[in-house]
Amino acid sequence: MPNESPFQAILADAEFTFTARPEPVAGDLRMAWGISVLLLSVFYSRGKKASFQKLQFLAHAVRLKEGREEATGLIENRYRPLDVSVRVEPWLNRAVAFAHSMGLVSVNKGLTVGLTEQGVKAAEMIAADGDVLVDERVFLAKISPRLTDAIMKSVWHGEELL
Amino acid sequence: MSCMLRSLRLRALTPDGWYGAHLGFKDGLNVLWADNTMGKSTCIQGMIYVLGLERMLSPRREIPLPHAMTSYLTTDGGKNVRVMQSDISLEIENSAGVVITVHRPVLSSFDDRLITVSHGPSLTNPDDQFREQKFFVRDPGAAQREDGFHYFLEQFLGWQLPKVRGYEKDEVKLYLETVFPMFWVEQKSGWSSIPAAIPTYFRIKEVHKRAVEFILSLEAYEIERQREQLNERLNALTREWEIRWNDLGQHLGRSGARIESLSQRPTADGDSLSKGFISVATLAGWVPLDDHARALREKLADLDRQEVPTVASNAPAIEAKLAEISNFADELNRERLVIKQLNGIKRTDKEALERRIQTLKEDLTKNQDVQKLQRFSGVQWSLSPDRCPTCEQALGDTLLSQNALASVMPIEDNISYIKSELSMFEGILHRENEETKEREGKLAQLSRDINDAYYQIRTLRADLVAPGGSASASVIQEKVMTERRIKDFDDLQSAFDQVVTALEQLAETYRDTLKEKSELPDDELSDSDKAKIGKLSDLLRAQARQFGFSTFSPEELSISPDTYRPEKEGFEIGFETSASDAIRLKWAYQLALLETASSENTNHPGLLVFDEPRQQSSSRVSFEQLLKRASLSKRRGQQVIFSTSEDLSVLTEIISSLDCNRIIFQGHILQPLATAHG
Numbered sequence: 001m002p003n004e005s006p007f008q009a010i011l012a013d014a015e016f017t018f019t020a021r022p023e024p025v026a027g028d029l030r031m032a033w034g035i036s037v038l039l040l041s042v043f044y045s046r047g048k049k050a051s052f053q054k055l056q057f058l059a060h061a062v063r064l065k066e067g068r069e070e071a072t073g074l075i076e077n078r079y080r081p082l083d084v085s086v087r088v089e090p091w092l093n094r095a096v097a098f099a100h101s102m103g104l105v106s107v108n109k110g111l112t113v114g115l116t117e118q119g120v121k122a123a124e125m126i127a128a129d130g131d132v133l134v135d136e137r138v139f140l141a142k143i144s145p146r147l148t149d150a151i152m153k154s155v156w157h158g159e160e161l162l
Numbered sequence: 163m164s165c166m167l168r169s170l171r172l173r174a175l176t177p178d179g180w181y182g183a184h185l186g187f188k189d190g191l192n193v194l195w196a197d198n199t200m201g202k203s204t205c206i207q208g209m210i211y212v213l214g215l216e217r218m219l220s221p222r223r224e225i226p227l228p229h230a231m232t233s234y235l236t237t238d239g240g241k242n243v244r245v246m247q248s249d250i251s252l253e254i255e256n257s258a259g260v261v262i263t264v265h266r267p268v269l270s271s272f273d274d275r276l277i278t279v280s281h282g283p284s285l286t287n288p289d290d291q292f293r294e295q296k297f298f299v300r301d302p303g304a305a306q307r308e309d310g311f312h313y314f315l316e317q318f319l320g321w322q323l324p325k326v327r328g329y330e331k332d333e334v335k336l337y338l339e340t341v342f343p344m345f346w347v348e349q350k351s352g353w354s355s356i357p358a359a360i361p362t363y364f365r366i367k368e369v370h371k372r373a374v375e376f377i378l379s380l381e382a383y384e385i386e387r388q389r390e391q392l393n394e395r396l397n398a399l400t401r402e403w404e405i406r407w408n409d410l411g412q413h414l415g416r417s418g419a420r421i422e423s424l425s426q427r428p429t430a431d432g433d434s435l436s437k438g439f440i441s442v443a444t445l446a447g448w449v450p451l452d453d454h455a456r457a458l459r460e461k462l463a464d465l466d467r468q469e470v471p472t473v474a475s476n477a478p479a480i481e482a483k484l485a486e487i488s489n490f491a492d493e494l495n496r497e498r499l500v501i502k503q504l505n506g507i508k509r510t511d512k513e514a515l516e517r518r519i520q521t522l523k524e525d526l527t528k529n530q531d532v533q534k535l536q537r538f539s540g541v542q543w544s545l546s547p548d549r550c551p552t553c554e555q556a557l558g559d560t561l562l563s564q565n566a567l568a569s570v571m572p573i574e575d576n577i578s579y580i581k582s583e584l585s586m587f588e589g590i591l592h593r594e595n596e597e598t599k600e601r602e603g604k605l606a607q608l609s610r611d612i613n614d615a616y617y618q619i620r621t622l623r624a625d626l627v628a629p630g631g632s633a634s635a636s637v638i639q640e641k642v643m644t645e646r647r648i649k650d651f652d653d654l655q656s657a658f659d660q661v662v663t664a665l666e667q668l669a670e671t672y673r674d675t676l677k678e679k680s681e682l683p684d685d686e687l688s689d690s691d692k693a694k695i696g697k698l699s700d701l702l703r704a705q706a707r708q709f710g711f712s713t714f715s716p717e718e719l720s721i722s723p724d725t726y727r728p729e730k731e732g733f734e735i736g737f738e739t740s741a742s743d744a745i746r747l748k749w750a751y752q753l754a755l756l757e758t759a760s761s762e763n764t765n766h767p768g769l770l771v772f773d774e775p776r777q778q779s780s781s782r783v784s785f786e787q788l789l790k791r792a793s794l795s796k797r798r799g800q801q802v803i804f805s806t807s808e809d810l811s812v813l814t815e816i817i818s819s820l821d822c823n824r825i826i827f828q829g830h831i832l833q834p835l836a837t838a839h840g
Contacts, residue, residue: 020568020569021571022568022569022570022571022572022575023567023568023569023570023571024571024575024576024579024580025559025560025562025567025570025571025576026525026528027525027526027527027528027529027530027531027532027576028525028528029560029561029562030528030529030532030546030559030560030561030573031545031546031547031557031559031560031561032531032532032535032536032538032545032546032559033528033531033532033535034561035545035546036531036535036545064524065524090561090562090563091561091562094561095561098547098551101550101551101552102544102547102551103551122538122545125538126535126538129534129538131534132531132534132535133531133535134527135527
C-alpha cells in the first residue's frame with residue numbers, strides 16, 4: 001500500500017530482538033508478605049502457637065476484604081461455620097518451611113506452629129510498625145486470639161452437615 | 163524592649179516572728195553569692211514563681227520552692243522553725259520606665275493562683291500607696307484573657323506573642339513559659355541545651371525555633387506563616403472555582419448543552435475566560451450556542467414574515483408536516499433507545515473497571531508492604547531470603563513453587579508495573595466518564611426534541627379537526643415554540659455569563675495571590691534576618707574565643723539558619739565537645755543573644771539570669787572572662803544576674819576589679835525581720 005504509516009516503514013527494516021522479562025508476582029505471593037502474615041497469625045494467637053488448620057483458614061481469609069469480613073462474621077456469629085469459604089493455600093506451607101529453616105518458627109509434630117525467640121522478636125518488630133500490613137494486622141489482632149480449635153474443627157469438618 | 167528586675171522580697175511568718183530577705187538589683191552585672199543550701203535557689207526560683215512561670219520548670223502543678231518557703235526554715239543557729247505563712251514580691255521596670263510590684267502568696271489562706279500587682283515601686287517605697295490589680299495564673303486562659311497575669315505581663319513587657327502552629331491545634335499562643343528560658347537559665351535543666359531548655363508539653367511545633375525567632379524578632383516565622391496563608395487562600399480559590407464550574411456544567415447538561423474552552427481549574431489569565439462558550443447538542447452534533455440561536459432567530463423572522471394561513475388553505479401542508487414530524491419523532495425515539503441501551507452496557511463496564519482498579523490498589527499496597535518488610539531484618543534472619551537457609555540454593559522471591567516462574571520481577575519493578583497498570587485503567591475510566599457525560603447531554607437534547615415533536619403533532623392534529631376558517635394553530639405554535647427556545651438559550655447564556663464574570667474576579671484574586679506569593683523571599687530568612695543571625699554568629703565566635711573554647715577552632719562556629727543552633731561547618735555540634743566547652747558554648751550563646759539585642763531590633767528583654775552557671779565544669783580563667791564580659795551589659799543598659807556558690811575568695815578576687823553589684827550572704831538568706839515590711 002502506498003499510504004502506509006511511516007512507522008510501518010521504519011519497523012519493516014528494523015532488527016528485532018526478544019528478551020525474557022521477569023514476571024510480576026502478586027504481593028501476597030511474595031516471601032516477605034507470606035512470612036510476615038504467618039508470623040503475625042501465630043503471634044496474635046493464644047500461647048503464641050497455632051494449628052495448621054487455623055493458619056490455613058487465616059491465610060485464605062486475610063488476603064481479601066471479603067475473606068476478612070467472613071471470618072469476622074464467623075466469630076461474631078453472623079455467619080455459620082458452613083457459610084465461610086475455606087481453601088488450602090499452597091503458599092502457607094512454603095512460608096512455614098522457610099520461616100522454620102530461618103529459625104523463626106517451630107513446628108510441633110506437624111500439627112502446630114509456634115514462634116521461636118527470634119520469631120517473637122521479628123513479629124514484634126512488624127507489629128510495632130504502624131505503616132505496614134495495616135488491614136492485615138488489624139484483622140489478625142482481632143481474629144487470631146478468638147479462633148479456637150473448636151471453631152476451626154467445625155469449619156473444616158463441616159460437622160453440621162452430618 | 164527591656165525589662166529590669168529591681169527588687170525582690172521573700173517573707174515567711176514563723177512562730178518566732180517574720181523571717182525574710184530583701185534583695186536589690188541594679189543595672190549591669192549582679193552577682194548573688196551564698197553558700198550551698200543557704201537559699202540562693204529560693205531566691206531565683208522565687209522570682210520564677212512570683213511571675214507565675216513555674217510551668218517553665220515542670221508541667222506539675224506544685225509550688226517549685228524549697229521547704230524554707232513552704233514548710234520549715236533553718237535559722238543560722240541551726241534550729242528548724244515552722245513556716246505558717248509566706249509570700250514573695252518582685253519589683254520590675256519596663257522599657258518605658260514604668261515600675262510595678264508583683265505579689266504572690268506561697269503559703270497562705272489565699273489561693274496561690276492569685277497574683278496582685280501594685281502599680282508602683284511598693285518594695286522600694288513601702289509607705290506610698292499604689293493602685294492594686296488582681297490577676298490569676300496557671301489556669302487556662304492566663305495567657306489570653308485580660309484578667310490573666312501572663313496577658314498583663316506580655317503587655318507590660320511590650321511583647322506581642324505570636325500564634326504558632328501546634329500538634330493538636332492549628333494555632334497556639336507561644337506561651338511566656340517557652341520564651342523565658344531564652345534568657346533565664348534555670349539551674350536544674352536550664353544548662354542542658356542550646357538554644358534553651360524549652361518545655362515541649364505545650365505541644366507547639368518546632369517550639370525551639372519559634373522561641374528564637376520571637377526573641378530575635380525574625381521575620382522568618384512571619385514569612386512562613388504568610389506562605390501558608392497564601393497557600394490556603396489558593397486552595398480555597400481552587401475549590402470555589404471548581405464548584406462554580408461544575409454547577410454550571412450540570413445546569414447546562416440538563417438542557418443538552420455543555421461548557422467549551424473554559425478552564426476547569428483556576429487560571430491567572432483572566433482574558434482567556436472570554437474564549438469560553440456554550441455548545442448545544444443538536445441533530446447535527448454539538449453546535450456553538452451563538453450559531454444555533456442565530457439560526458433559530460432567522461427561522462423566527464421567516465415565520466413572522468409569513469401570514470398565518472387558515473386551516474382550510476393549509477390542510478395538505480399540515481398533513482404533510484404531520485407525517486414528517488411523526489417520522490422524525492420515531493427516529494428520535496429509536497436514537498434515544500440506542501443510547502439508553504449503550505448506557506446500560508457502559509454502566510456494567512464502568513463497574514468492572516472500578517473493581518479492577520480497586521483490586522490493583524490492594525495489590526499495590528501489598529507490594530509496598532513487601533518492600534517495607536524486606537528492610538526488616540535481624541542478625542540471622544530476613545523476611546525474604548535470597549538463598550535457601552538449608553541447602554544454599556538461590557531462591558526466587560515468591561511463595562509459588564520455585565519452578566513456576568522463569569524469573570521473578572524485583573519488587574521495585576513490580577510496584578512501578580502495578581502503578582502503570584493502575585494509571586492505564588484510571589485513564590480508561592476517565593475517558594468512559596467523559597463519554598457518559600457526552601451521552602447524557604445527547605439524551606437531554608433528544609428528550610427536549612421529542613417533547614417538541616409530540617407537542618407539534620398534537621397541534622397539527624388539532625388543526626386538522628378544527629373549522630376550516632380558523633387560523634392554523636400549528637403555525638402559531640411553531641412560532642411560539644421557537645421563541646421559547648430562543649429564550650431558554652438566552653437564559654443559559656446569561657447564567658454562563660454570570661459564572662464567567664465571577665470566574666474573572668476569581669482569576670484576578672488568583673493572580674494577585676500568586677504575585678504576593680512570588681514576592682516572598684525564596685528561602686525562609688529575610689535579609690534582615692540573615693543580618694541578625696550573622697551578628698549572632700560573630701558574637702558567639704568572639705565569646706567562645708574569649709572563654710577559651712578549645713574542642714575546635716572557634717572560627718569554625720556559626721549559627722545554623724535552619725535550627726538556630728550552633729554548628730560547625732554545617733554539622734550540628736553534638737557529643738564531640740568536652741563538658742567544659744559545652745558550658746562555654748551555652749554561656750556564649752545566651753550572652754550573644756543579649757548582646758545582639760543592643761544593636762538589632764529584637765524582642766529580647768535585655769535581661770539575663772544565670773542560676774549556678776556551672777563554673778566548676780569550666781576553668782577559673784573562663785569564669786573570670788564570663789563575668790568580665792557580662793559586666794559590660796551595664797554600658798548597654800542591660801542587666802545580668804548571676805547566682806553562684808563559687809569559692810568566695812576566688813569570686814571576690816575576680817569581681818573586685820569589675821563594675822558589678824555584689825549581693826553576698828554569709829549565712830542563711832532568710833533572716834529575722836524587725837517588722838512584716840522588712
